[in-house]
Amino acid sequence: MPYRCRSQHAVTPQGRGRYPGFDVLDNVHAWDDVTAGVVLARLALPGGLAFFTSAEVGVAAPLLDLLLAQDGDPRVPVLALIDARLAAGETDGWHYDEMPEDAQAWRDTLRLLDEDARARHSGRGFAELTSGKQAALIQAVQDAGTDGQEWHGWSAEHVWSLWTRYACTAFYSHPWAWNEIGFPGPAYPRGYLNAGLDSREHWEVADHDDEDPIPFADRVETARHEHADVVGEERAQERGL
Amino acid sequence: MRSNYRDIRARNDSAWLIPNDGTRTDHRLRADMRRYGDEDEVDIVVVGAGAGGGVLTQRLARAGWRVVCLDAGPFWDPDTDWVSDERAAHTLYWTDPRQIGGTDPVPLGSNNSGRGVGGSMIHYAGYTPRFHPSDFHTFSADGVGADWPIDYWDLKPFYEAIEQELPVAGQDWPWGDPHAYPHHPHPVGGNGQIFLRGARAAGIDARVGPVAIPNGRFGNRPHCIYRGFCLQGCKVNAKASPLITHIPDALASGAEIRPDCMVTRVVVDDRTGAATGVNYVRAGREHHQRARAVAVAGYSIETPRLLLLSATGRHPQGLGNDHDQVGRYLMVQGAPQTAGRFSEEIRMYKAPPPEVSSEQFYETDPSKPYKRGWAIQTVSPLPITWAEHVTAQGHWGAPLREYLRDYVHWATLGALCEYLPQPDNRVTLADEKDRHGLPVAHFAYSQCDNDKQLTRAATASLETILRAAGASEVITIDRYAHLVGGARIATHAEDGVVDGNHRVFGTPNLYVVDGSVLPTQGSANPALTIMALAARAAARLIAAARGGLAEAQLASR
Numbered sequence: 001m002p003y004r005c006r007s008q009h010a011v012t013p014q015g016r017g018r019y020p021g022f023d024v025l026d027n028v029h030a031w032d033d034v035t036a037g038v039v040l041a042r043l044a045l046p047g048g049l050a051f052f053t054s055a056e057v058g059v060a061a062p063l064l065d066l067l068l069a070q071d072g073d074p075r076v077p078v079l080a081l082i083d084a085r086l087a088a089g090e091t092d093g094w095h096y097d098e099m100p101e102d103a104q105a106w107r108d109t110l111r112l113l114d115e116d117a118r119a120r121h122s123g124r125g126f127a128e129l130t131s132g133k134q135a136a137l138i139q140a141v142q143d144a145g146t147d148g149q150e151w152h153g154w155s156a157e158h159v160w161s162l163w164t165r166y167a168c169t170a171f172y173s174h175p176w177a178w179n180e181i182g183f184p185g186p187a188y189p190r191g192y193l194n195a196g197l198d199s200r201e202h203w204e205v206a207d208h209d210d211e212d213p214i215p216f217a218d219r220v221e222t223a224r225h226e227h228a229d230v231v232g233e234e235r236a237q238e239r240g241l
Numbered sequence: 242m243r244s245n246y247r248d249i250r251a252r253n254d255s256a257w258l259i260p261n262d263g264t265r266t267d268h269r270l271r272a273d274m275r276r277y278g279d280e281d282e283v284d285i286v287v288v289g290a291g292a293g294g295g296v297l298t299q300r301l302a303r304a305g306w307r308v309v310c311l312d313a314g315p316f317w318d319p320d321t322d323w324v325s326d327e328r329a330a331h332t333l334y335w336t337d338p339r340q341i342g343g344t345d346p347v348p349l350g351s352n353n354s355g356r357g358v359g360g361s362m363i364h365y366a367g368y369t370p371r372f373h374p375s376d377f378h379t380f381s382a383d384g385v386g387a388d389w390p391i392d393y394w395d396l397k398p399f400y401e402a403i404e405q406e407l408p409v410a411g412q413d414w415p416w417g418d419p420h421a422y423p424h425h426p427h428p429v430g431g432n433g434q435i436f437l438r439g440a441r442a443a444g445i446d447a448r449v450g451p452v453a454i455p456n457g458r459f460g461n462r463p464h465c466i467y468r469g470f471c472l473q474g475c476k477v478n479a480k481a482s483p484l485i486t487h488i489p490d491a492l493a494s495g496a497e498i499r500p501d502c503m504v505t506r507v508v509v510d511d512r513t514g515a516a517t518g519v520n521y522v523r524a525g526r527e528h529h530q531r532a533r534a535v536a537v538a539g540y541s542i543e544t545p546r547l548l549l550l551s552a553t554g555r556h557p558q559g560l561g562n563d564h565d566q567v568g569r570y571l572m573v574q575g576a577p578q579t580a581g582r583f584s585e586e587i588r589m590y591k592a593p594p595p596e597v598s599s600e601q602f603y604e605t606d607p608s609k610p611y612k613r614g615w616a617i618q619t620v621s622p623l624p625i626t627w628a629e630h631v632t633a634q635g636h637w638g639a640p641l642r643e644y645l646r647d648y649v650h651w652a653t654l655g656a657l658c659e660y661l662p663q664p665d666n667r668v669t670l671a672d673e674k675d676r677h678g679l680p681v682a683h684f685a686y687s688q689c690d691n692d693k694q695l696t697r698a699a700t701a702s703l704e705t706i707l708r709a710a711g712a713s714e715v716i717t718i719d720r721y722a723h724l725v726g727g728a729r730i731a732t733h734a735e736d737g738v739v740d741g742n743h744r745v746f747g748t749p750n751l752y753v754v755d756g757s758v759l760p761t762q763g764s765a766n767p768a769l770t771i772m773a774l775a776a777r778a779a780a781r782l783i784a785a786a787r788g789g790l791a792e793a794q795l796a797s798r
Contacts, residue, residue, distance in 0.1 A: 018646050027472065032476070035324040069638040093336035094351030097671070099682060101338060135638075146635065168628035172645070173328035181648045183590060183624050186325035188476045191466025195430030195592040197585045206647060207586060216582060216647055216713070223643035230638065 001029040002040070010179055013171075014072045017180040022205035024178045024185040027085075031186045039186060046080030050087035052110075053105070057109040058127030062081050062134050066230070068168045071131075076177055081170035082106075096158045109159050112152045113137060135231040182207065244405045244423040245448065251647035252407045253299065256460025265319040265478045266449070267489065272274075275495045280527050283307040285782075286519055286532035288504045288547065291360015292771040293485025293755030294538030295491070302496035309497045309530055311521055311721060312541075314357030316500035317484055323474035327623040330473035333357065333364045334707075339542065340397035340671045343685035346723045347573050354542065354724070359484030359501055361540065362768055364472050366595040367480045368618060369409050369453040371400050371770035373417030374613065375604055376763040383605050383612040385661050385691065387570075387760040390732045390741040391777075393418060399780075404451075407481035408459055409769075411450015415436040416423040416600035424456040427465065430592025432619045435583065435652035437597055439710030445702070447599040447617070453481035453768070469590045469621065480593070483772075502528075505679060507535050507551040507560060511750060514555065516751045522677055538755040538775075541571055541724035545668040545706075546682040548738070548745070561728065561738040561745040561753075568668035570729050572762045573686065575658035575696045576722035578620055579703035579710025580630060580651045588651045589621035596621075602702060603764050616764040617702060620655035624648065630682030633718035654706060656699035657722055657764045660692040668727055725767050728757040743778045754778045 008231035010023040028036050052060055057079065064078045065071065085091075091102040099105050116137050117126035126134060151159055171177050178185045186206060193202055250257060254328065260267050279282055284646035285293045285301060290312040298310040314335075315322065324330065335354035341347055354363030374393035379386035397418065408702045410424035426449035429437065431448065440447035454465045465479035478485050488498060490739040491688050507519040518531040537544050599616040606614050622630060624645065630653070631644040666687065670680035688696075696719065704715045731737025734746035739758055745751040 016646070032320075032325065034321060035326050035329075038324055038329040055610065067637050067641075069642050079339055090331060092331075092334065092348070093354070094339045094341050094349040096346055097340040097342035138637075142635065142637070164632045165629070166639075168632060169328060169625050172624040172628050173326075177645075178624065180543060180642075181624060181645050183648060187466075187468035187470065188325035189466065191468040191477075192430075192591040193467075195428070195467055195588075197431045197434050198588065199431070200586070200588075204588070216650065219647075220640060220643050223639040226639040227637075 006097065011074055011176045012180040013070060013074060013076050013176050015074070018183040018208040019179065019205040020208055022179055022182060024175050024183070027184065027203055030190045032188050035186045035188065039175055042081070046077045046084070049080065049083045051083045052079070055114075056107060056110045058125065059114050062127065062131065063110070063113065063138060063163065064167050066131065066135050066138055067164060068171050069227070074170050074176065076174040077172045078167060081173070082166050085166070085170075096155070099154055105162055107197060109162065113141075116140070132230060139231050242486065244408060249405050252303070252402070253490045254489065254493065255299070255406070255486050255489040257463050258479060258493055259461050259485055261461035265476070270492050271316065274492050274497055276497050277307070277309050280532050282531040282533060283309050284532070285536055286311065286530050286536040287536045287538055288484060288519060289360065289538035289540065289542060289543070289755060290488065290498060290707055291355060291538060291755065292362050292768050293457070293775045294536065295358075295360065295487045296742055296772045296775035297480065297536055297538065297754045297779050298496050298498070299487035299491040299494070300776060301493045301782065304779075304783045305516050307495070308491070309499060310491070311430040311499050311502040311504055311519070311530070312358050313503045316358045316498060317363065317474070319474060319476045319478060323476050325470050325473065327473060327474060330364065331749065333474055335543070337675050338415065338681045340673060340681060340683040341686070342683060343666070344687040347684060347686045349542065349567060349684070352721065353573070354540070358488060359482040362482035363380050363474050363484065365766070365768055366620070367452050367454055367471050367593060368595045368598065368766040369404070369407060370598065370616070370765040371417060371420070371716070372396075372763045372765050372770050373603060376761050379613065379761050385612045387662060387729070389760050392565070392636060396770070396773050396777060400769065402774060403542075403769060407453040407486055408455050409451045409453050410456040411452060412448040414448065414451065415446065416603060422451055426450050427452060427454065427456050427596070429596045430589070431466070431587035432589040432621050432652045433592065433596035433708045435581070435587060436619050436654060436706065439706035439708070440599060442667050442709035443708060445599055446601045447597050449597050451598070452593065452595045454479050465593065467592045469499035469592060469594065469623070471593045485782040502548060503677060505550065505677060506548060507537065507751060509551065509553050509751070511553050511555045514748060516748055518598060526781040534750040534752065536718065536752040536754045538753070540728040540755050541757040542668055542682050542684060544753055544755055545727040546670065549613050549670050550679060558750055560751060562745055564735045566729075566734075566736070566738050569664045569666070570662035570682065570760065571666050571668060571686070571727040572660055572662050572725050572759070573662050573721040574723050574764065575688070575692060575699070576655055576720045577696055577700045577703065577716040577717055578630060578653055578655040579700060579707060579715050580653040581707030581710065583650055583652060583710070584711060585631070586649045588622055588649050589652055590654070592621070594619065594621040600764070602699070609698070611691050611698065613661070613691075613695070614657045614764055615658040615695055615699040615702070617654055617656050617706070618698075620653050622653055627651070630716070630718045634649060634716050640783060652707065652712075654703045654712070655722070657766065658692065658695040658699050658704055659762060659764045660695070661689055662726055662729075662761060663687070663689060664716055674730045695745070723762070723767050725756040725759040725762045728753045729760040730758045731760065742781050742796060
């Protein structure tokens, strides 16, 4: 098994998680080497950005942090993972016929989000706003999508889908995110022996909830409050204006 | 029906032709493969090595035909090319540019489009239900869809043969034409247990299977290890795909599989009206493979595209398209997925996603305002797909993370709704070009009212099952699954692209042998039906050749 310093054990994004001590990387020795290679590569310090311009990073970095509630370290390097993907042209192939292909769509939507910011906040760009004001601008795009409206001539739903698809694909490909959600990651050649309700392998860790029960509904409610603290107040002001 | 392994090996030895030493690929078999030159006029060139092309190639090669099968993607080695990882499975998908439109655009790529030897069956879940007898005459019975020129009983012997060759595991099947499966059902994981529990409580009939994963060893294919990554390519060689179920025998029978070849045109001689071969690009160089016949097996987007790209003076709108039929009646199944939250740990990533299904709602219910129906199956999204499910509820930021942290507590079921074939749901050529300079496909899709009613009814049935199993919350995402149609079988050229022998109308030695020929889709996953149709098409080609019939005589049969 590759060496890992002690401070890097069971890392989760922003230290959040419900599976104490669970670290998928404890089992690297049980993976095939091709899979181990692609997963471990996600831990490397990202190289310099190849796709996004500096101005685009100013918009994309806070956008992605907000979408995934990455408000502190350790952070999954979502921006760098998306940058590498777009630089390599590694898209899913298809694109909506009213929109350009994904790489150009990313450039265009970041520029338009910045224009939204300048139009609503006396010329200040998205990067210069408080996270509350940024979140309100993002929420407006999602709201337009939910209502079936357009955003700068494109289906807002399609724009929202572009952002969340890339963001979630990058974030939930990272072993730290797997630690957070209790997913053990690669499973070849070992596989699973104990499938079935409430069954675990010896290397799986029980949901912490079992020891410290907080109903799921309450946890979601707490998360909604957290989220509302970011989006809510500013959004009310936006609507009031 | 139980299998006789001697009979299986007499027609397809693939499972015994892969190594039994823990590696997944017999490189010697590939290295020693028979190879043809571009100038050799082979008996048939097959375009695409998926469910249709793979089976056709194997059957014809075994009958002594000189076959070259071209595929745009790689000749996979599961040991080195595939990973046990959701994100890195990206290489399995067809990711050349395509445009989607209509009022309900259908995402392609990872959702439904494969590349490489084995085709989309490399990343399909593994469900292999048969169509029901009613699927072959929905127009006569219900006034919707279309009637096929063949019926279920024409296809039944080929269903049985393919089920043995994959082989399929499952309980005795009570729906459609009741039948048994060659292998016993697999044990089920948490997701399957929830489905069975909820179905029992709700009074809905459910069965384990049908899944194309042998229960036990099969030939040199090992037992499934229940690792849950079926959709990322089976590194075990347990889940069936043509790469392991038909290609090894094709190689041993003298077929050439030529990977990394993008076919750009079916070449037709306008003087004779016959196809003479195909043009393709390999490693940046253009080639022409001569052949006495051509079979296109590129699936529902690339097959119509290739026919449209192959226009000639005699067929200025594309091959088989004299009546504006190419690309039309392309179908997807509505695939709402509903997840339910349970206090127990489900851990749906363990065990294969395909486990349990129900076809109780498959047929038209005369008491309902809509026609046709849906099937229900377990689906077990891995984290990235699960995140998509959660974001579809409108969650982002902290609530998104909270739902994902709860991943182990959720069970997920999916429906496959029989959306109806419609002429305007079609592939056309867009202005945009791909890296070969060829126009890319544009796929327009819009739902009709019957489709929307089916989705609502199916979603309600999923929620009923999960609630009955004890779910405290249910959340649904509307998705699409599978592609079929686009070059459908018909009796007359005015209604389709190929005849009952898969021959393209207007070009006597050109065939389409893949999912694009289906006139209706039922609520069944299409892989088994595509393979059975290919086996039937091959049997008819072989019989005709043995009878010494000239191409023109066969056309009038």
